[in-house]
Amino acid sequence: TIPSLFITWTGPEFVEVYDDVLRVIEFVRPGLVVVDSFFTPGHDAVRQLQMNHVVLSPTSIRDFITIDQPRGEAFWKFPITASEFPYPLPWHLIPSNILIWARLMSVMIPSCFFGRIHELTAYRKSHGIDNPVHPLQSLTQGSSILIASAPAIEYPIVIPPSIVPCGPILAEPRSLDAVDPDLASWLASAPTVLINLGSHVQYDKEKATNFARMITHVLGQTDLQILWKFNRKGIDYSTDFFHVLNVEVAGPRLRMVCYCEG
Numbered sequence: 001t002i003p004s005l006f007i008t009w010t011g012p013e014f015v016e017v018y019d020d021v022l023r024v025i026e027f028v029r030p031g032l033v034v035v036d037s038f039f040t041p042g043h044d045a046v047r048q049l050q051m052n053h054v055v056l057s058p059t060s061i062r063d064f065i066t067i068d069q070p071r072g073e074a075f076w077k078f079p080i081t082a083s084e085f086p087y088p089l090p091w092h093l094i095p096s097n098i099l100i101w102a103r104l105m106s107v108m109i110p111s112c113f114f115g116r117i118h119e120l121t122a123y124r125k126s127h128g129i130d131n132p133v134h135p136l137q138s139l140t141q142g143s144s145i146l147i148a149s150a151p152a153i154e155y156p157i158v159i160p161p162s163i164v165p166c167g168p169i170l171a172e173p174r175s176l177d178a179v180d181p182d183l184a185s186w187l188a189s190a191p192t193v194l195i196n197l198g199s200h201v202q203y204d205k206e207k208a209t210n211f212a213r214m215i216t217h218v219l220g221q222t223d224l225q226i227l228w229k230f231n232r233k234g235i236d237y238s239t240d241f242f243h244v245l246n247v248e249v250a251g252p253r254l255r256m257v258c259y260c261e262g
């Protein structure tokens with residue numbers, strides 16, 4: 001259910017995790033605690049201890065503040081997340097956008113006041129958590145939020161001071177020359193397009209075939225080369241998939257890898 005996406009623990013599981021977080025904080029005594037946006041026991045712990053903290057989120061700015069936009073813009077201007085509606089929201093899709101919001105609230109509000117989230121909130125309070133957070137409570141109240149995004153790639157929304165769009169936070173990578181000299185040499189040979197939909201994406205035959213057609217077209221029309229990060233898990237490697245890749249066109253200008261080391 002939708003509520004379980006926000007708080008996945010049973011009461012005893014939640015309190016066990018919460019108590020562990022308290023013990024770690026009290027042992028380390030950090031000057032600042034960084035809490036994942038979905039880690040609700042951590043939010044409860046830092047608020048209970050009144051610790052200096054920031055929230056770290058890998059998602060979009062709009063996931064936190066679209067509903068807080070002026071003039072009710074969440075309903076008539078911005079498409080609700082996962083609707084696949086375009087932006088700006090066309091007039092004829094505004095009623096559908098509002099209906100999806102209404103459906104979401106019809107699930108969340110009863111759960112917060114009568115259902116599973118309400119029961120978990122009561123359990124948390126009974127175990128000494130004075131002000132437990134819940135899905136209808138904005139994390140922007142009392143917390144600064146670091147978001148791995150940038151205003152330039154977001155909708156034109158009003159961003160409050162508590163939201164800090166810091167861009168991606170990345171570990172310093174090892175040199176590709178040291179990790180994969182062959183790939184480094186290949187990348188240096190021509191301008192390269194990287195196709196990377198993320199490690200969680202799995203290609204079915206239809207999607208893989210469509211990408212193969214697109215790659216053949218691009219390579220046939222340009223001097224570019226393409227590095228395709230391709231998750232092979234679950235793919236049927238029949239000729240139905242590979243025959244659309246024009247080998248004469250692609251040749252050495254196409255590389256498919258499961259993982260990029262550099």
